[in-house]
Amino acid sequence: MKIYFDSLRKFYYIVRMKTQISSTNYLYDLLIKKQHTSEIIRAQIITIKEETKEKVVKEPLKAFVVRFKGQVIDTSFEKTLKIISKHLFVKSNIDTINTFKEQGYVEATMTATQTETESLIHYLMKPRVVLHYKKGIEKGASNFLIIDETEQGQTDNCAPDYLHRNYITGAESCEKYTGRLGDYLVLNGLPLTSEKIGRELRFNKIETKNKVFTTTGLKEIYVNLYFISLILKLDLEQHYLKLRIFHFQESDIKAVEEKIDALGFFADIYNLIASKDNPLLFNKDLSLDLIRLEHIIENDNWTAIPAYAGYIYSASNRLNDQFKLLEEYSLFLTYANCIEKFIVRLTKKFMKYKPDIRSEQENLTANYHELKKLQTISKHETLQNDYQELLNSFGKLLAYLDFLMIRDTNTSASGEQKTIHLAEKPVKKFGAFLKKCIESVFPITIDISTKPTFRQDQVSEPEKGDIQQLIGKFNANLEKLSKLRTLSGKDAFLEARMSVPQLTSLSHILDELKELMRNIERRKDVQDPLKAIFAKSNKFETLYNDISALVIRENVQDQEFLHGLLAEVQRLLFNKPLKKNAYKKIINTVQSIEDFIVSKGTSVKTTNSSSHAFMSELHQNPVLKNLTDIKTGLKNIMETETLTRRVDSFKNDAEFFSYSAKELDGFLAEIEKFHEELKDTCYYQNLSAFEVIENRLDNLINAVKDIDHRISSYTRDKDKKISKEPDVNIDYLKSSQLFKKNLEKAILILQNQIAQTEAFMHDIENNLYRHSFIHSGVATSVLFDQITYLLSNIDVRLIDLTQSMEDMFKESVSTIFHYQVGEVFKEPQKEEVEDLMKEVDKRAVVREYKNDKI
Missing domain, CATH: 1.20.1330 (f41 fragment of flagellin, N-terminal domain)
Known part of the structure; x- marks a missing residue:
């Protein structure tokens, strides 16, 4: 009787389960779709991945051994760990999972980033419910489902065979040491030989004489290359500011050049033969x-x-x-x-x-x-x-x-003319005969034309x-x-x-x-x-003779003084193309000539004219008027630059063309401050301080990217950007043409060098985030040769770096060149391995995590 009721109870239970599962149910649908996690679980994981994605991509992969403690024994924790990590990890991967029941923990070895390891640990600290189905489920459906505790109430209509509640109360991660140990290289806790490095880099063997790059070495190259790119960008922006100022000055510069040309020895004849105004005088070749x-x-x-x-x-x-x-x-x-x-x-x-x-x-x-x-x-x-x-x-x-x-x-030769004249004779005779008849009958006179x-x-x-x-x-x-x-x-x-x-x-x-x-x-x-x-033809001599004849006549000392001033201004003006550093000298010399004339003019005593009339007449002298106009033009040029450099910002302009001098000075101050930190962080001189240096380099990379982001925040419009070679047919004695050409040429060179530098940085950055911290010096040497070639061919004189920028540039180039094609490493011998392993184990990083809420 008892057996009968047990069988009946079992039959009733099976029927009840089938009825419940077959009814429409959210959890059941997930099982049919072969899902192992609920929508809430997946949403939580996606949120974590989005928050950590940017950081994870930049982190290197390391070897971890993680011990999980808490509700991890006999609760399907291993399977939960596999499923959660599969959904959560972007770069990382769990290699092995082992359960130690007596000790009460589960141990997992993984190749992962630190961020993803910690995200996994923190996520598993919150309790999860695991549903198990063995009976009453359709064939091919999932029999394992992880849900959030808030979803436990939905299991009434989809009752599992049994369920577990698992979570961790604490965890301990052990990060195996990777890096330099003196002259040795250690990867995931193992000292590397040339054969191991060869396998790591997919070569048969790396000979000891060859070199490799470590990730830290590449980071030092990377940050210095980034810094060089920053200097070039700042110099590029300074050149665009100079071009902006030149556009404001151009009309004045050209006017000054025309005035100087008018003072030349061939000026008068040149105006005739160089102008197309008169075709009978124009002679381009002459x-x-x-x-x-x-x-x-x-x-x-x-x-x-x-x-x-x-x-x-x-x-x-x-x-x-x-x-x-x-x-x-x-x-x-x-x-x-x-x-x-x-x-x-x-x-x-x-x-x-x-x-x-x-x-x-x-x-x-x-x-x-x-x-x-x-x-x-x-x-x-x-x-x-x-x-x-x-x-x-x-x-x-x-x-x-x-x-x-x-x-x-x-x-005439064909006889047609003769035929016509013969035909005319009878007509004339008949007309004469008719004329006589009419005149004999009527008293009239008839005139017949002979034409x-x-x-x-x-x-x-x-x-x-x-x-x-x-x-x-x-x-x-x-x-x-x-x-x-x-x-x-x-x-x-x-x-x-x-x-x-x-x-x-x-x-x-x-x-x-x-x-x-x-x-x-x-x-x-x-x-x-x-x-x-x-x-x-010498107009300065002509001016000297005019002034001398009017005001200084027999005064030898004044004659020599005036002659010296005119000779000096002639030398300055005829030193073509006109140099910017000569502007003030020219202005001062012309002013001295004018002051001399005024001082002498006021002392002139003549019976026919007043001192004022004399000065008015002298200032009509075309040569003196040219000199005065040149002085005024140069003052305008200098004032334009001063006023433009005083502007705080041009960002309110409709189209972005250049930063202001004030903004560029701010960027330069940041770069100089950054360089002081960069000088104090040098890996190749302090290989033993691998971890400290690498952390500093990571911080420096973030800092240099921040400065770069702000310099590059404004994009120059296409019609404002110099994108083609300047005209080669220019007059190299004209500062307006030469200065503009040199500016545009320097801008093109800088833009090209920046583009190449950024391409090299991108290649190095790809190596930084690979699994291994060791990179072949042989494989990277081609890239390094290209970098060396680029840096060797940057002529700081051509792009006109300031002295401080040039010094910083040279120091970073020197740091990069130090690496040549990589870093030297020492291969451990068999008798050294045991001692090395002890040192490696000491350097393992152990971190503990506790769940205080449970």
Whole structure:
């Protein structure tokens, strides 16, 4: 009877379970989906992973042995540990799990990051409920489910076969030592031989003579490379600020350069031949020769004249061509005058239907051949196109005239003209007879014209239109070339003829330079010849003579003083390109000249004019006015830079172009402070302090990234960023062009170097977060060679680093270069291993964790 009731009770229980499980239930659905954790558990794990993800990615993997104590025996804790760690770990992994019942703990060995290890421990300290199902579950479904304690009430409709409540009350983690032990390398508590290192790095063997990189060594390289990148970025921003200031100054700088050029020895003639205003004076090649010559003449470097012989002879030949051009153009005007007369006569004959155009055709043809002989005009840069167009239209006109002559000749030869005249005779006789009859009957007189009703020598309307069009086209081309105007509307030929004295003066100067060159080559005694050659062209001498004649006359001391000031300002201005450090000297020297003139002008006593009138007249002197304008321009340039550098920030501008000087000074102060910490943290000089140095390097990496983030927080707009090579066709004697080119070139170099440096940093960073703290010196040497090549080719003079930045740059480069291709390690011998292991065990890091809430 008892057996019967037991069987019945068991049958009832099974039916009840099947009924409960088969009903709709949240936990049952999880089992069907083969889940081992509830949604709440997974949500908790995802939250932890999101909070620690960024930190975990940057941490290295280490070997841990963790002991878990508490409700960990006979509670399915091992399986719980596997499932929770699988969901929680991003980089880490549990290698083995062992349960020690008598001691009451579970021990797990894992390769993990410290953060993930601690996250796992802290998560397991909160109680979890584990559900077990053996009966009444569908085939293929999960039979194990971890739920939160708050979900325990949902098990009424999905009763498990049995359940456990597991949690830990405490844990102890032992982190095996990894790092340097003197000259030895230790990985996860094991001293490394060359064979073990070889296996770790997937090589057969690392020979002792080879070197490796440790993670700490790479971190030192990394932080110094990052610091170099920071210096380059700061220098880049300083260059963009300089470019901003230059844009504000550019118009003033160009104006000053024009004023200085106006004081040059060839300034007057240069303004004629370098400007495209007058096509008969423009001579680009001659102006380039004079630029090259003027530079040595301005610096009174007459001994270098023989070295410039090619330019002297070239300028002389080009000047002769200029005279030949004027001569040919004068001939052209003579031909044009004759041609116009023949064209007028030709047009009249066509209008009156006169067939005889032979003489005009012959005259025009003769003039056409004369025009073709004007070789200088035909090769002139600005005239050759119009000249060729004129010849083309002239040739078409002559060809058409030739056609008309051939047609008339062919018509006469065919006898048609004779036939027409024979036909006219009977008509005339009949008309005369009829005239007599009428006059005999009627008292009237009849006048019969003798002109034929049809003229064969008459030009037809279509041909007349063609001729008019050809003549009109030719006249237009002839007028365009024979009545040349300057861009300002003046008669080009008249203006060119008025400039002949200046061209002649230049010819005399070139002849004297050629003679001087020959005297130097013959080793004749030559003493300061340029003053004599350029006595009329030296505007400073002209100004000196004007002032001397008016105010100082016989006073030798004042003459010497004034002459010295003018010589000094001449030297400063002609030292091209104009240097920034000469601005103040030029301003002060010009001011001294003005003060001298004022002091002398007030003492002038004349009967014809007052002191004020004298000063007003003297200040109208074009040379003195130029000097005053140069002084004012330089003051504006300096003031613009001062005011721009005083601006606190340009961040309120619509588009970001550069930081302010104040902001850049702030960044520089941070970098200098950071460098002081970096100097005190040097791994290669203190290998034994591996852990301390590595922690410092980690902190330094975070600090340098923070500074970098703030410098790079503003992105320059594409249209503001220099992205192409500057124009190579510049005048290297113009500071405005040279300064801008050098700035843009330096910016391009810096941007390229920063991009390369960041690429190298990215490669090193990838190595920092690998499992092993040992990295092959052989495998990394290619990268290191590229880094060395880049750093070796950074010219600090070209990018214009300040002295403090240059010193910091060199120190970081020196630190990186110290590593060459890695670090030396010592291979332990068999008799040393036991002692080494004891030392390694002493360095294991033990951490204890307690759950005070339970």
